[in-house]
Amino acid sequence: xxxxxxxxxxxxxxxxxxxxxxxxxxxxxxxxxxxxxxxxxxxxxxxxxxxxxxxxxxxxxxxxxxxxxxxxxxxxxxxxxxxxxxxxxxxxxxxxxxxxxxxxxxxxxxxxxxxxxxxxxxxxxxxxxxxxxxxxxxxxxxxxxxxxxxxxxxxxxxxxxxxxxxxxxxxxxxxxxxxxxxxxxxxxxxxxxxxxxxxxxxxxxxxxxxxxxxxxxxxxxxxxxxxxxxxxxxxxxxxxxxxxxxxxxxxxxxxxxxxxxxxxxxxxxxxxxxxxxxxxxxxxxxxxxxxxxxxxxxxxxxxxxxxxxxxxxxxxxxxxxxxxxxxxxxxxxxxxxxx
Numbered sequence: 319x320x321x322x323x324x325x326x327x328x329x330x331x332x333x334x335x336x337x338x339x340x341x342x343x344x345x346x347x348x349x350x351x352x353x354x355x356x357x358x359x360x361x362x363x364x365x366x367x368x369x370x371x372x373x374x375x376x377x378x379x380x381x382x383x384x385x386x387x388x389x390x391x392x393x394x395x396x397x398x399x400x401x402x403x404x405x406x407x408x409x410x411x412x413x414x415x416x417x418x419x420x421x422x423x424x425x426x427x428x429x430x431x432x433x434x435x436x437x438x439x440x441x442x443x444x445x446x447x448x449x450x451x452x453x454x455x456x457x458x459x460x461x462x463x464x465x466x467x468x469x470x471x472x473x474x475x476x477x478x479x480x481x482x483x484x485x486x487x488x489x490x491x492x493x494x495x496x497x498x499x500x501x502x503x504x505x506x507x508x509x510x511x512x513x514x515x516x517x518x519x520x521x522x523x524x525x526x527x528x529x530x531x532x533x534x535x536x537x538x539x540x541x542x543x544x545x546x547x548x549x550x551x552x553x554x555x556x557x558x559x560x561x562x563x564x565x566x567x568x569x570x571x572x573x574x575x576x577x578x579x580x581x582x583x584x585x586x587x588x589x590x591x592x593x594x595x596x597x598x599x600x601x602x603x604x605x606x607x608x609x610x611x612x613x614x615x616x617x618x619x620x621x622x623x624x625x626x627x628x629x630x631x632x633x634x635x636x637x638x639x640x641x642x643x644x645x646x647x648x649x650x651x652x653x654x655x656x657x
Contacts, residue, residue: 339398339407345370346411354401354490366490368404375530376493377409379512383498384436384460390415393437393458395426400635402464405494406438427451438462440638441472444483448475455481462486464494467570468501476502485509487552491536496528497550511548519544523556541568558642563594565620569642572598575616579608583632586623587642597624600655601645603631608656626655 345352352368386392392410394417396403403422410417418434420426424446426439437458439447444463447455455461461483468485476483480503487509488495497509511517514529524542525535539557542550554568569586576586584602591597600623613622627649633641 342398342404342407343411346373346408352404354399354404368493372493372531373405373408374412376405376528377412379514380405380494381409381413383512386413386415386435388414390435391418391432392416393418393420393426393430393434395420395422395443396438396440397422401488401490401494402438425450427454430454434458436460436462438464440464441468442638445472448472448479448481452479460484462498463501464488470574473501473505477505479503489538491532492526492528493531496526496531508545508549508551511550515548517544517548517550524550560588560596560598562588562591562596562598562620565618567598567618567621569598572617572621575621576600576613578616579613580606582606585632585640585642585645587646589625589646591624594624599623599625599627599646601627601629601632601642601649602655603629605651605653606655610656613656623656625652627652 342352344350349370351370352373354366354368381387386409390413392406392415394403394406394410396406398404398407407417407419418430418432420430422443424443426437426443427447428451431454434457437460439461441463444461456479461481463483464486468483482503482505483501485499485501486495487497487499495512496515497511499509500506516527516529518525518527518535519542520537522541524538524540524544526532526538527535539555541553541556541559543553544550554570558569560567560569569588573584573586576584580602582602582604584600587599587601588596589599598621605628610622627646628651629645629648630650631645631648633644633648635641
């Protein structure tokens with residue numbers, strides 16, 4: 319069979335006029351490997367050589383799950399410089415179906431019309447689509463969301479609109495997702511692995527064996543609760559867990575709790591402490607004052623940030639993941655933000 323990438327609409331820099339995009343299509347045609355760089359959300363970005371055979375195995379697995387075939391039409395509004403954007407393009411090429419290839423932006427549905435079998439978005443794109451392009455969003459058969467966690471507020475909005483999305487779990491090393499979770503209307507609280515994926519746990523961390531993709535067991539940085547051999551509840555990342563004074567806390571969970579009190583952009587991170595080992599710190603884009611007595615209504619005393627730093631911005635990756643260590647390096651002013 320001769321494969322053709324059927325691109326219907328292209329906007330600006332991420333379509334066929336991009337040199338690296340053309341190179342990627344040529345690599346697919348020739349069965350060649352492809353080099354990508356990880357997001358660096360928890361450390362320094364690293365280059366990974368994606369093997370063509372594994373790209374193909376991952377693409378075929380997802381195409382089978384969503385029943386995508388030659389008559390399918392999908393939308394790619396993610397950067398092709400990320401694993402999510404790369405794999406959408408690869409699935410369309412290897413599945414021989416039509417793709418609308420768009421420049422990444424916060425309103426990906428603004429200028430497109432038609433019936434689509436699947437679109438993949440980042441959480442920020444979903445948020446804006448819910449508020450500004452809801453009718454178009456509801457007409458899409460499958461909504462695939464990756465690149466970050468789904469907030470309680472966003473999930474509540476999905477439930478109100480009777481929308482169900484697929485939240486993906488995966489990483490560059492697994493060539494996109496190896497598990498999916500229904501979120502929103504008729505949602506489920508757990509991820510379910512795709513076929514031919516074996517899950518296990520070591521030191522509370524998820525271990526993945528994906529046939530045709532991983533070279534043996536791959537130990538992740540994700541802390542999970544394994545419910546059955548093919549389902550799990552994601553509980554956070556080892557990178558985002560802090561041991562402060564002998565007590566362990568998840569920084570992302572703490573951020574969700576603090577959003578009740580902090581209405582400006584912020585992140586929670588950690589730094590060494592001579593007595594506690596590690597201390598929780600608050601990185602915030604505007605100076606505000608928080609009352610400790612109010613915070614104690616929701617969080618544990620040990621969870622109250624010990625230091626507050628002003629930063630000019632919160633740095634994110636191309637896939638909108640918060641880059642905490644890079645943001646921490648921008649800290650300008652230490653001030654008494656919690657009284």
